[in-house]
Structures are given as C-alpha cells and as structure tokens.
Amino acid sequence: MHKKRGYHHGNLRQALVDAALNLIEAKGPTGFTLSEAAKEAGVTPAAVYRHFEGREDLIAEAARQGYEIFADVMQYAYDKGQPSALAAFEATGRAYLAFARKYPGHYIAMFESGVSVNSTPELAAVANRASGVLEKAAADLSQHIPPEKRPPASMFSAHIWALSHGVVELFARNSPGRASPFPPEDLLESAIGVYLRGLGLIPADD
Amino acid sequence: MHKKRGYHHGNLRQALVDAALNLIEAKGPTGFTLSEAAKEAGVTPAAVYRHFEGREDLIAEAARQGYEIFADVMQYAYDKGQPSALAAFEATGRAYLAFARKYPGHYIAMFESGVSVNSTPELAAVANRASGVLEKAAADLSQHIPPEKRPPASMFSAHIWALSHGVVELFARNSPGRASPFPPEDLLESAIGVYLRGLGLIPADD
DNA sequence: TGTACATCAGTGAACGCGCGTTCACTGATGTAC
DNA sequence: TGTACATCAGTGAACGCGCGTTCACTGATGTAC
Numbered sequence: 001m002h003k004k005r006g007y008h009h010g011n012l013r014q015a016l017v018d019a020a021l022n023l024i025e026a027k028g029p030t031g032f033t034l035s036e037a038a039k040e041a042g043v044t045p046a047a048v049y050r051h052f053e054g055r056e057d058l059i060a061e062a063a064r065q066g067y068e069i070f071a072d073v074m075q076y077a078y079d080k081g082q083p084s085a086l087a088a089f090e091a092t093g094r095a096y097l098a099f100a101r102k103y104p105g106h107y108i109a110m111f112e113s114g115v116s117v118n119s120t121p122e123l124a125a126v127a128n129r130a131s132g133v134l135e136k137a138a139a140d141l142s143q144h145i146p147p148e149k150r151p152p153a154s155m156f157s158a159h160i161w162a163l164s165h166g167v168v169e170l171f172a173r174n175s176p177g178r179a180s181p182f183p184p185e186d187l188l189e190s191a192i193g194v195y196l197r198g199l200g201l202i203p204a205d206d
Numbered sequence: 207m208h209k210k211r212g213y214h215h216g217n218l219r220q221a222l223v224d225a226a227l228n229l230i231e232a233k234g235p236t237g238f239t240l241s242e243a244a245k246e247a248g249v250t251p252a253a254v255y256r257h258f259e260g261r262e263d264l265i266a267e268a269a270r271q272g273y274e275i276f277a278d279v280m281q282y283a284y285d286k287g288q289p290s291a292l293a294a295f296e297a298t299g300r301a302y303l304a305f306a307r308k309y310p311g312h313y314i315a316m317f318e319s320g321v322s323v324n325s326t327p328e329l330a331a332v333a334n335r336a337s338g339v340l341e342k343a344a345a346d347l348s349q350h351i352p353p354e355k356r357p358p359a360s361m362f363s364a365h366i367w368a369l370s371h372g373v374v375e376l377f378a379r380n381s382p383g384r385a386s387p388f389p390p391e392d393l394l395e396s397a398i399g400v401y402l403r404g405l406g407l408i409p410a411d412d
Numbered sequence: 413t414g415t416a417c418a419t420c421a422g423t424g425a426a427c428g429c430g431c432g433t434t435c436a437c438t439g440a441t442g443t444a445c
Numbered sequence: 446t447g448t449a450c451a452t453c454a455g456t457g458a459a460c461g462c463g464c465g466t467t468c469a470c471t472g473a474t475g476t477a478c
Binding site for chain 1: 422424
C-alpha cells in the first residue's frame with residue numbers, strides 16, 4: 001500500500017492528495033482531517049507542510065485535480081459524439097454522471113467541500129474549462145432550434161447541469177436512507193430525453 | 207435578543223434549535239458546534255443536555271422542523287393551485303425554491319448536514335409527507351398524459367425534485383465564486399416549462 | 413572511485429485551542445398544606 | 446396568605462481528545478571535486 005522507501009517517501013505530495021480523496025469519500029468533507037491524511041500516507045502531520053500551505057490548500061489541490069479529470073472526461077465525451085450535436089450532447093450528460101460515480105472523492109471535494117472556485121487562479125481556470133465544454137455542447141445543439149424559440153445556450157446548459165447535479169446529490173449517493181426509486185443513469189437519461197423533446201430537438205413520438 | 211428571564215430561560219429548547227439554524231446557515235453544517243449554539247442562546251454547553259441527547263440530536267430536530275415547514279409549504283402551494291393539476295404542479299415547484307430561499311438553515315440541515323432521514327421515525331414520517339405532496343402533484347398532472355406514453359409518477363416527480371435541488375445547490379446559494387447566469391427562479395421555471403412541453407402537457411407554441 | 417558537503421524531506425515533541433460530554437451542585441419555580 | 450418542600454433547569458469546573466500548526470532537529474540523497 002504505502003510505497004515508502006525509507007526516510008524519503010518518493011511522491012508524498014500526490015500520496016497526500018490521494019489519501020485526502022479517500023478520506024473525503026469515506027467520511028464526507030467534514031470528516032477529513034490533515035492529520036489523518038498524513039497518517040494514511042505513512043507520514044507525520046508536520047511533513048504535510050513541506051508540500052502544502054495547510055489543510056485548505058490540500059483540499060483545493062484535490063478539487064483542482066478533480067476539475068482537471070472532469071474537464072477531460074467531458075471533452076472526450078463531446079468529441080466522441082461528433083459530428084452529431086445531439087449525440088455529443090447526450091454523451092456529455094452521461095459523462096457527468098459517470099464522473100460523479102467513478103470519482104466520488106473528487107466530486108465531493110469540488111462541489112461539497114466548501115472550497116471556493118476562485119480561491120486560486122488555476123482552480124478557476126480549470127473549472128471554467130469544464131463548464132465550457134457543457135456550454136459548447138448546448139450551444140451546438142441549440143443551433144438546431146429555430147432562432148426565435150431558442151433559449152440562450154447558457155440557460156440551456158445551466159438546466160442540464162442543475163438536473164445532473166440534482167440527480168447525483170439526491171439519488172447517486174448511497175445517501176443514508178434516501179432510496180433511489182430508479183437507477184440514477186435512467187433517471188438522468190429519461191429526464192434529458194423529456195427536456196430535449198420539450199425543445200423540439202428530438203421527435204415527440206418515441 | 208435573548209429573552210433570558212434570569213436563571214431559567216423560558217424556552218431554551220427552541221432557542222437552541224434557532225441558534226443552531228443560524229449557525230448552520232452562517233457557517234455551513236461543518237461550522238456548527240454545540241458549544242457555540244449554547245453560547246448564542248446565552249447558556250452553558252451543559253444545559254443543552256437537558257433538552258437534547260447531544261449534538262446529533264439537536265441537528266436532527268432542526269432538520270425535522272425544516273421538513274415540517276417544507277411539507278406545509280408544499281401542501282399549501284398544491285392546494286392553492288387546485289383544481290388545475292397544472293397550476294398545482296407549477297406552484298409546488300415554485301414553493302420548493304421559495305422554501306430553500308426563505309429557510310436556508312433548515313434546508314442545509316435537511317439536505318447537507320449528513321443527518322439520516324431514518325435516524326428517527328418522526329423524521330422519516332415528515333420527510334415522507336413532504337415528498338408525498340410532490341408525488342401527488344406529479345401523479346395528478348400525469349393523468350393528462352395518454353397512458354401509453356405516461357412515465358411513472360414517481361419518476362416524473364424525481365425528475366422535478368432533482369432539477370429543483372440542483373438549481374438550489376448550484377445557483378440559489380451565494381456559493382463562493384459560482385456566479386448564477388440567471389435568477390434561480392427563472393432558471394427553474396423555464397426548465398420546468400421545457401420539461402412539461404416535452405411531456406406534451408403544455409402546448410409547444412408559446 | 414571515494415570523500416566532503418549542501419540540500420531538503422521528514423521527524424518528533426510541543427503548543428494552544430475548542431470541542432463534546434460528565435458530574436455534583438445550586439438557584440428558581442411552583443405546588444401542597 | 447404564608448411557609449416547607451419537591452422539582453428540575455441551568456451552572457461551572459473538569460475531563461480527555463484530536464485538531465492544525467510551529468520549531469529545531471536529523472537522516473537520506475545527490476552533487477562537486
């Protein structure tokens with residue numbers, strides 16, 4: 001588990017981030033402590049300060065890495081759906097949920113840890129890159145709507161983002177006692193289907 | 207502010223719940239401490255134990271009161287929209303957001319504090335009452351959809367719940383650095399509009 | 413290849429702090445007579 | 446109306462704990478000669 005090679009760790013910085021992600025996933029953003037992350041990495045709490053300014057900084061780095069992966073995943077889904085704007089859009093939506101499922105620690109660090117997107121410039125930049133992909137997908141797709149009944153692309157993408165986030169928070173978490181009536185994937189897929197039908201982007205008949 | 211009438215407080219139990227709600231609203235569920243709540247109520251931390259089993263129990267009571275108000279608000283909106291299933295449904299959606307706005311402390315205690323809905327039977331009961339209203343509104347409305355293309359009412363209501371919750375979490379919180387592109391109310395209203403159009407419940411033309 | 417030395421990653425002890433919780437107590441209230 | 450007494454809400458001191466952070470240190474690594 002710990003790849004300690006004696007006195008020097010080798011890659012303590014990343015090991016601390018990984019430990020933080022595990023703890024955040026296991027105990028929520030509240031339960032995360034710097035000391036415990038250090039312990040899990042096989043190191044004294046004081047060693048953390050060689051690599052991070054403190055607790056906040058460590059969480060911010062975990063979130064930053066999350067946004068990085070998130071943006072990549074979304075971009076990949078978007079590209080894969082090309083040249084169909086519809087396919088690209090739907091793939092992007094699915095990628096959102098897939099990311100939340102596969103990287104719960106990152107997701108929590110990003111959206112539930114209280115870390116501000118503006119706490120560092122790099123964090124803001126990568127967060128923008130991520131939301132930019134979704135907006136691009138929405139903008140592409142809305143080209144297929146007659147201009148006079150076309151909602152702003154940013155509103156369009158905000159709708160989908162809110163829907164995806166809501167599904168994750170309410171139904172994709174093994175949240176204590178909140179039973180999911182349907183698999184989250186189905187829930188999101190069907191909701192997006194109805195929504196796109198409402199915009200006239202897919203036919204009303206199934 | 208504190209209605210202390212000497213040695214005995216008068217209504218310490220509720221004062222503690224109110225203090226907890228203020229703190230949760232101001233500092234997030236993380237920032238809330240029993241000691242601080244006691245201090246804000248003008249009382250020693252030990253006094254809390256005359257009224258609650260401990261920290262958890264106090265939070266749970268705050269959440270319970272939240273669900274109580276929430277259910278009332280939703281029920282009132284539903285009733286007010288009668289006899290139109292559509293009006294009732296839309297009013298219920300608006301009530302969701304209005305509740306989150308007006309009672310942020312309660313909302314956070316209910317959905318972000320990590321308190322389990324099943325931690326007490328009363329909490330589970332009132333949470334069910336709340337979600338029951340939304341499901342009823344969805345079921346009523348879906349009567350107007352031809353049976354063969356009618357989604358299950360519970361899926362319908364889960365969609366709307368997720369959407370509402372997502373809007374609240376992402377855009378209705380003065381969340382640090384997350385700028386809302388549109389007023390949350392507009393965002394939710396327009397999203398629900400598109401969604402209902404997608405179900406054929408309101409005409410495609412505006 | 414071997415030795416001296418600079419670098420710096422991690423140690424370990426210590427700190428002050430606020431937390432949740434416990435306990436024996438005491439002061440205020442209200443009821444019985 | 447006045448007094449004795451039971452009730453119980455709140456006190457205040459104490460506890461053990463783990464936290465984040467600091468500091469002077471030391472051990473391992475790698476580079477210069």
